[in-house]
Amino acid sequence: MSNNVNNPTEGTKTSNYRLRVSAGPEYDVKTHQIVPVNSDKTLRFENEYASVNLCMRIQGYTGLPNGSPLTSEYFSHPLHTKDQYSICFSFVPKDDICGNDLVFGNDFDRPIRESIPPGFNTALNIVKWAIDPALEGDAYADKPYMYSPGVASWNYFRIGEIVCDDKTKDTVDIHSDVVEEGAEGSGIEVRKKMKIPDDPGHRRKHFLSEDVRKDFVFEKGREYLVDFGNPYLGFNDFSLRLPGFHLHVIKYISERNHKLRYTLKNKKTNQTILVVLLTLLLHDTEEEIRERSSPITDSSDEEERASQKYDKEEQHSPQPDDVD
Numbered sequence: 001m002s003n004n005v006n007n008p009t010e011g012t013k014t015s016n017y018r019l020r021v022s023a024g025p026e027y028d029v030k031t032h033q034i035v036p037v038n039s040d041k042t043l044r045f046e047n048e049y050a051s052v053n054l055c056m057r058i059q060g061y062t063g064l065p066n067g068s069p070l071t072s073e074y075f076s077h078p079l080h081t082k083d084q085y086s087i088c089f090s091f092v093p094k095d096d097i098c099g100n101d102l103v104f105g106n107d108f109d110r111p112i113r114e115s116i117p118p119g120f121n122t123a124l125n126i127v128k129w130a131i132d133p134a135l136e137g138d139a140y141a142d143k144p145y146m147y148s149p150g151v152a153s154w155n156y157f158r159i160g161e162i163v164c165d166d167k168t169k170d171t172v173d174i175h176s177d178v179v180e181e182g183a184e185g186s187g188i189e190v191r192k193k194m195k196i197p198d199d200p201g202h203r204r205k206h207f208l209s210e211d212v213r214k215d216f217v218f219e220k221g222r223e224y225l226v227d228f229g230n231p232y233l234g235f236n237d238f239s240l241r242l243p244g245f246h247l248h249v250i251k252y253i254s255e256r257n258h259k260l261r262y263t264l265k266n267k268k269t270n271q272t273i274l275v276v277l278l279t280l281l282l283h284d285t286e287e288e289i290r291e292r293s294s295p296i297t298d299s300s301d302e303e304e305r306a307s308q309k310y311d312k313e314e315q316h317s318p319q320p321d322d323v324d
Helices: 120-131 165-170 187-193 200-206 210-215 286-292 299-316
Strands: 017-024 043-046 050-058 085-093 102-107 136-138 145-149 156-162 222-228 239-242 245-248 259-266 271-282
Touching: 017 043, 017 050, 017 286, 050 271, 085 259, 085 271, 120 239, 120 245, 156 187, 156 200, 271 286
Parallel strands: none
Antiparallel strands: 017 271, 043 050, 050 085, 085 222, 102 145, 102 259, 136 145, 156 222, 239 245, 259 271
16 A cells, blocks of 8 residues: 555645655765655665665554555564564674774764753653663754664664675565574674673663773674564654653654754764654645656666766776875
8 A cells, every 4th residue: 555545644634744865875865766656666875884684664654655564564573563663774884883883873963952842851860770871972962863783772683694796686675575683604603702681671781881882893894684663653643652752753853853854874983874864744835746757767777876976086086006
């Protein structure tokens, strides 16, 4: 079923807005592609730091473009029947990254302190206590951020095989599989050597130790698979439902604060690997009308364009021997 047939939010304040999801390797939206939510397409892109495959699912999706599936078979899987969304991705680093430096979370370009809703600190304490103890950040900063070390916060984490440079296009089409905790091939030995627990909850607890994270390395050329999501944040009705706490976010949306960004980055070098941008567009505005009929991305065409862009930049970038 597609979302131009039924809208579960029709008649509510939520129905005044449509959600658009885009993603790319950088903050600059010019590098982004429209994410085909709940689609059978895997989005691919890369920059000088990593190559990435991305798949996003949202339960009861009523966003853009029109015709997007309302849901995904993913939510019928025993591990995910209660989840409201999934940001699933694989990545192959182009250089080693310390496990303590690779972070995942939300960040913003401008202050949000004036629009932070009552109860925010309570919600944050619940999240840090019950869901993500590794979460750190400053929501009141001029450029707010809330990051966690990836290995200590991702719901499911799988270590894959070493991938040759010319084989990155042969990595997993993650839309067709549910990422489960574990490893593939030589990744099994990596988990064993690092004494990484098989259970996802125990693995997250294991990596709460900074020393343990510092010992772990995301290896150059190895594929890693991640699934991140939960039953607490509903993108369909823009609500936050935590144990003992319920907040409708929609009433705090404004012209300046209508975007939520998820970022995967190396905090030491400030290099971004993945940026997922969720934007609320007011219904019947010029931009929303234009986006209704935007074609769902043909990932093969976009991948080729991204690859050509990256190759062109490589040709014009200074090589180590050229730098004094």
